[in-house]
Amino acid sequence: MNALNEQKAHEASAVASMTMIQALRSAMDVMLGRDDNVVIFGEDVGYFGGVFRCTDGLQAKYGKSRVFDAPISENGIAGAAVGMSAYGLRPVAEIQFADYVYPAVDQIVSEAARLRYRSNGQFTSAITFRMPCGGGIYGGQTHSQSPEAIFTQVCGLRTVMPSNPYDAKGLLIASIESDDPVVFLEPKRLYNGPFDGHHDRPVTPWAKHPTAAVPEGYYNVPLDSAAVVRPGKQITILTYGTTVWVAQAAAEETGIDAEVIDLRSLWPLDLETIVESVKKTRRCLVLHEATRTCGFGAELVSLVQEHCFYHLEAPIERVTGWDTPYPHAQEWDYFPGPARVGAALKRVMEV
Template sequence: MTMIQALRSAMDVMMGRDDNVVVFGQDVGYFGGVFRVTEGLQAKYGSNRCFDAPISEGGIVGAAVGMGAYGLRPVAEIQFADYFYPASDQIVSEAARLRYRSAGDFTCPITIRMPCGGGIYGGQTHSQSPEALFTHVCGLRTVMPSNPLDAKGLLISAIECDDPVIFLEPKRLYNGPFDGHHDRPVVPWSRHALGNVPEGYYRVPLDKASVFRSGSQVTVVTYGTMVWVAEAAAQEAGIDAEIIDLRAIWPMDLETVVASVKKTGRCVVVHEATKTSGFGAELSALVQEHCFYHLEAPIERVAGWDTPYPHAQEWAYFPGPDRVGAALRRVVEGG
């Protein structure tokens, strides 16, 4: 399966298992979504279970909060992650706080799907990576898969979770993993090649990172599209890097990260979002706090530019194998 097919399969499985699961958002019903992730779900389950919503992100999330509080398990789509800002009050002030402010009388079992990141020349309002904003909010879970197998299992776990989950979907991975370059398909030796996705129900835990690639020289901590970029960089640089795919960005699996950095003694953090106040800053701080006496070189961050999203230069904006590889060499050679 591609990631699109895997995500659709997850919703199909859960809608078949639980009548309380509903899917809605802009164009997700008859049209099947702008990326066709929900294609066929309305025809199979009817317009009461999979339906279109007005162009009102605040209304979409507000309705999902109410549905969740009264027993449904809504899967709401924000058409692009860039569009979540009108819904930010509903996400932060309502969804994230409902369990606490009601002393547990209500939960908010909602999943908010958002395509994120660049790679489609979508410009400034269709290409952002806002994951760090969500990780700052107590009560939210933030997830970003890097491959179809994890995408399906994580989405099933998110739908079954009693807390709100921000489910970020890297658009560059929608039609299959790749080797870190925009003009080349997935490398044949990848163990996450297309097709390795079970048809039925399975879960991937929301609190466990994946050791995507074992290594001994340096730890790369990353998620989403950048997992594949880091793998390409390590291969091209000839460095035995251990790549940790966070999968669930927050709450994160700190234990797996710390164990890896203590083993390798070096760490590079990679993400697509802008560097300043990006989630890499939190990752770097956590590694420094927990691994200081094991570090043999300074931690490096490789990220997007601290600029408005550059439409014409987006492939230069992304951390690519060249930039990541240079950071890996500096860290391995230093100390």
């Protein structure tokens, strides 16, 4: 699906310039207003408005019964969300950092993901688990992980990661409306910007607050739909989250006519868009911030190999984070930057 075509569908709506944080807050505001069953809870999300201020002002507007704080217990937050959804609510449960989710994995995987199947459809898990993920804030190894691959292999879960304010709002609304549990990963490096992939190192990264045009009211971006954010003919880059911007910057800097696909929904996956692109370009590069071994990129490589083998003119390339505990001091070396991506693009094109 072409991202430009999606935005044209909302040209008649009133729009505002929003950062990703503002867009996420707008999505929750819209859904709290539309559906009385929507509740938002987590650590510090109420009076304080969340550690990243994503829920700022929502408790004051909707009250403490709709937007409220939870104890410091991720397992308890996830378990409570399962119970709420079984009784008809649509909870949006914030895990303050994706790194903190591990105590809650049992509730998310064993309970939320399986409830509909286990009850033969009598109950659903209409839960959205919001999690800030990835690096860029010098948070070290316990505040900077990208655990998306853990959830993409779980039957019954949806896993989503936006790359821009417009998609962030539309995908979050679609996630809250979904009857399936959604792990909604929010790249912290994109919360306030910069929306610029040209730097291997930060350039006053929090001094600016880049914005994008986002409809103020209700709209959604369909789950399971990838976006072609940069059309091209020579090679396909499959990516998501922060590295969507890195991919575009690398293509511009190398002059290679790369088609950049923003997956948006990691699972279920828009395989049709991927296959169509790779069969056209005949080359493929997979890019993500998470570690390499058993990262989601490994699944993408396998799928492209299975569906596009006879169309490929070169081996599939992978550019990822390192196979190491998250390195605090070497954070910006760990990130796949435009230099590393550009070198990989050139390698593929030389075959």
